[in-house]
Amino acid sequence: MASMLDPLFALIKEESRRIWCYRWLVAATTLVLWGGAATYVLSLPSVYDAWGQIYVNGQTPLAATAEGMSLVGGGYGSPYVVQKTLLNDDNLAKVVLRMDPTAASKGKAAFEVEMNRLRRKIHFARDPGEDFVELHVTDTDPARARDLVRLLLNQFITRNVDRAQADLGRAGQFLDGQVAAYDAMVAASQVKIAEFRRTHPAVAALSATAVDNGLAAPRSAPATVAQAAPAPRSFAAARRVSELESQLAVLRSAYTEQYPDVIATRRQLAQALIARDLEEKAALTAAATYRPPVLLGGYPPRRAMPAPLPPAVASEWNNLQRNDEVLRSTYQQLLGKRVATHMSQAVYGADGAGKYQVTREPTVPTVPIGPNRALYLALAGLLAVGGGLGVGWLRAATQSIFVSTRELEQAVQLPVIGTLSWEPAWNTRPPRPPRLARVRGRIGGGTPNPPVILKSYRTTWDSQP
Amino acid sequence: MPQLLPSLAATDSRAVTANNRATPLVQKLWTRAGELKRVGVVRTPRFDESRTREEFRVLKRHMMARMEADAGPYDPRTILITSASPQEGKTTMALGLALSFMFEHDRRVVLIDADTGSSELSTRMKLGDQLGLLDYLDDEALEVSDILYPTSVRGVYAVPLGRPRITAPELMASQRMRRLLETLHDGTEERIVIMDSGSVLSCSATVSLAKHAGQILFVAAMGQSKRAEVDEGLGILHRQAGPIDETRVALVFNKTDRSQSPVRYSRRH
Numbered sequence: 001m002a003s004m005l006d007p008l009f010a011l012i013k014e015e016s017r018r019i020w021c022y023r024w025l026v027a028a029t030t031l032v033l034w035g036g037a038a039t040y041v042l043s044l045p046s047v048y049d050a051w052g053q054i055y056v057n058g059q060t061p062l063a064a065t066a067e068g069m070s071l072v073g074g075g076y077g078s079p080y081v082v083q084k085t086l087l088n089d090d091n092l093a094k095v096v097l098r099m100d101p102t103a104a105s106k107g108k109a110a111f112e113v114e115m116n117r118l119r120r121k122i123h124f125a126r127d128p129g130e131d132f133v134e135l136h137v138t139d140t141d142p143a144r145a146r147d148l149v150r151l152l153l154n155q156f157i158t159r160n161v162d163r164a165q166a167d168l169g170r171a172g173q174f175l176d177g178q179v180a181a182y183d184a185m186v187a188a189s190q191v192k193i194a195e196f197r198r199t200h201p202a203v204a205a206l207s208a209t210a211v212d213n214g215l216a217a218p219r220s221a222p223a224t225v226a227q228a229a230p231a232p233r234s235f236a237a238a239r240r241v242s243e244l245e246s247q248l249a250v251l252r253s254a255y256t257e258q259y260p261d262v263i264a265t266r267r268q269l270a271q272a273l274i275a276r277d278l279e280e281k282a283a284l285t286a287a288a289t290y291r292p293p294v295l296l297g298g299y300p301p302r303r304a305m306p307a308p309l310p311p312a313v314a315s316e317w318n319n320l321q322r323n324d325e326v327l328r329s330t331y332q333q334l335l336g337k338r339v340a341t342h343m344s345q346a347v348y349g350a351d352g353a354g355k356y357q358v359t360r361e362p363t364v365p366t367v368p369i370g371p372n373r374a375l376y377l378a379l380a381g382l383l384a385v386g387g388g389l390g391v392g393w394l395r396a397a398t399q400s401i402f403v404s405t406r407e408l409e410q411a412v413q414l415p416v417i418g419t420l421s422w423e424p425a426w427n428t429r430p431p432r433p434p435r436l437a438r439v440r441g442r443i444g445g446g447t448p449n450p451p452v453i454l455k456s457y458r459t460t461w462d463s464q465p
Numbered sequence: 466m467p468q469l470l471p472s473l474a475a476t477d478s479r480a481v482t483a484n485n486r487a488t489p490l491v492q493k494l495w496t497r498a499g500e501l502k503r504v505g506v507v508r509t510p511r512f513d514e515s516r517t518r519e520e521f522r523v524l525k526r527h528m529m530a531r532m533e534a535d536a537g538p539y540d541p542r543t544i545l546i547t548s549a550s551p552q553e554g555k556t557t558m559a560l561g562l563a564l565s566f567m568f569e570h571d572r573r574v575v576l577i578d579a580d581t582g583s584s585e586l587s588t589r590m591k592l593g594d595q596l597g598l599l600d601y602l603d604d605e606a607l608e609v610s611d612i613l614y615p616t617s618v619r620g621v622y623a624v625p626l627g628r629p630r631i632t633a634p635e636l637m638a639s640q641r642m643r644r645l646l647e648t649l650h651d652g653t654e655e656r657i658v659i660m661d662s663g664s665v666l667s668c669s670a671t672v673s674l675a676k677h678a679g680q681i682l683f684v685a686a687m688g689q690s691k692r693a694e695v696d697e698g699l700g701i702l703h704r705q706a707g708p709i710d711e712t713r714v715a716l717v718f719n720k721t722d723r724s725q726s727p728v729r730y731s732r733r734h
């Protein structure tokens with residue numbers, strides 16, 4: 001393995017020598033490059049980060065109105081949606097114009113450049129699992145950064161409140177129309193039922209029998225007897241159930257299933273249903289075991305039961321009743337949604353404070369966040385060293401100097417019989433005197449240059465035989 | 466042929482005396498009295514002597530091997546040190562080689578400063594104002610002994626450049642130069658002539674000298690010599706100073722780091 005790498009090591013060694021021959025060029029280039037880079041880095045302006053925090057409820061403003069319908073997705077308050085909403089061209093154009101009213105007169109291209117520059121300065125952050133969105137703006141001017149954050153937040157809130165109000169207004173108009181239509185349909189249904197009863201008296205009798213749950217005989221008994229019979233109390237429980245159902249529908253239009261009032265109403269409704277069932281059973285039992293006192297003196301003459309309805313009439317009667325019930329139910333739902341929509345419109349007031357809360361007002365930052373000059377200077381130093389080495393290597397390559405005996409022999413095809421190591425003391429020239437001494441010597445004053453004392457071979461070599 | 470260098474041995478002993486015991490005052494007295502020629506001062510920088518000495522020994526062994534295997538028309542004892550461009554270490558190489566050859570018992574070394582561009586060797590040996598090679602080549606009346614100076618190192622003699630002349634390349638290519646070299650090699654002593662010349666690309670006299678040299682030591686400095694210049698310098702030598710092959714020309718890689726040194730383990734002593 002080592003023998004395989006030997007040529008590589010030899011090559012690296014030769015190239016290192018080649019660069020070393022131009023070490024002063026490398027050093028000078030490195031110094032110049034690093035100096036230039038350092039000047040640039042130190043002249044970079046400080047960058048400040050101003051930020052504000054806003055609470056955006058993840059639930060859509062139309063949640064109460066559009067319950068059960070997939071009108072909007074679930075990511076209403078996600079940072080992505082907020083970012084896309086905030087960074088669209090319309091919003092940014094408004095902000096740019098607010099910051100620089102003359103920007104529009106600079107031309108379309110320059111205006112777009114300004115918008116893109118502003119877009120690059122903005123970034124978002126969000127607490128995981130929460131609905132808090134942080135809006136950061138970096139700028140070299142801390143006050144301008146603060147103003148930008150403020151403008152963007154205001155722009156976002158205003159735009160969203162306007163949109164929510166417009167959506168809720170449209171939804172309210174739609175619901176009003178629907179409620180009016182259903183109102184008319186319910187009225188028409190009532191008229192139809194009344195007309196049917198008039199035309200079919202048997203339906204009325206049957207209806208009374210069905211309504212009184214088989215208690216037509218006691219009700220048709222004399223007043224004294226009727227007063228002595230147990231009162232049909234199931235009507236009160238049924239009314240309670242009806243009230244609770246209506247209340248629950250209203251609550252569900254405004255709140256989720258987990259809302260405490262909804263849960264409590266459900267609980268009350270369940271209890272009312274149980275109570276109604278118990279009372280109905282009790283009433284049936286009482287009716288079955290009841291013996292009016294008149295029976296002690298003998299039965300009065302038996303009243304004739306109404307004749308059963310013909311099948312066609314019964315079917316039509318059932319259809320009328322079912323349609324009426326459906327219309328009433330839908331009508332009730334529409335009424336609940338209209339109330340919820342009005343409540344939402346009230347919540348999204350002029351300032352949208354109920355939906356968008358600025359939880360941290362932007363302030364003027366005092367500590368810059370960048371640039372990281374130490375890191376940049378270190379990187380610039382590395383790059384400068386690399387550049388210097390590259391320049392030195394290129395210079396050596398273009399000069400085609402020799403750095404090894406192998407290169408020399410291959411180049412000239414003549415034997416290299418030896419090498420002589422370079423020694424720092426090879427230079428036999430006397431050192432230049434200091435500048436002041438030279439000036440003195442030139443004008444005639446001062447002392448002459450001191451003799452150069454060099455160790456001679458003489459003492460060493462003369463001792464040889 | 467007359468004994469042109471009878472004084473070599475004599476000056477040798479006097480130089481040794483001067484080396485071991487002479488003081489600047491004594492040297493001045495000698496010069497003033499005219500008893501002796503001025504003594505060249507061989508100074509080298511302070512460096513890792515053991516390593517450098519061994520590195521020069523490696524070079525010396527190669528060159529001596531070529532001298533022993535002499536079979537060509539050129540005298541291998543005449544060594545020319547040159548390079549492609551200036552400041553690659555020719556003078557230091559010449560001095561170091563001279564001092565290394567000095568260790569050989571039966572050899573003497575003559576250092577000739579033939580660098581018409583800078584005459585660094587003469588300056589280092591403080592012989593810059595003395596009669597030298599160019600004076601000898603230009604003046605028939607001068608003899609070899611007039612330009613041959615003992616040095617502070619035993620066995621090493623110096624020939625300074627002399628006063629500069631515009632005809633230096635032509636003088637060095639002349640027959641008188643050839644005769645000078647023959648004279649220096651003449652005699653019973655084994656003498657090695659080392660010529661410190663200028664760079665090929667800056668000094669045309671180097672090509673003239675190369676015609677007389679049996680061995681050409683071409684210096685290339687690490688990180689300094691460029692391939693194009695080395696190629697061009699060797700090409701000039703090849704075209705103008707005879708064939709350049711490995712029997713006559715060798716390269717020395719100078720100013721290398723220690724990892725390329727043939728001496729891996731050294732210590733000062």
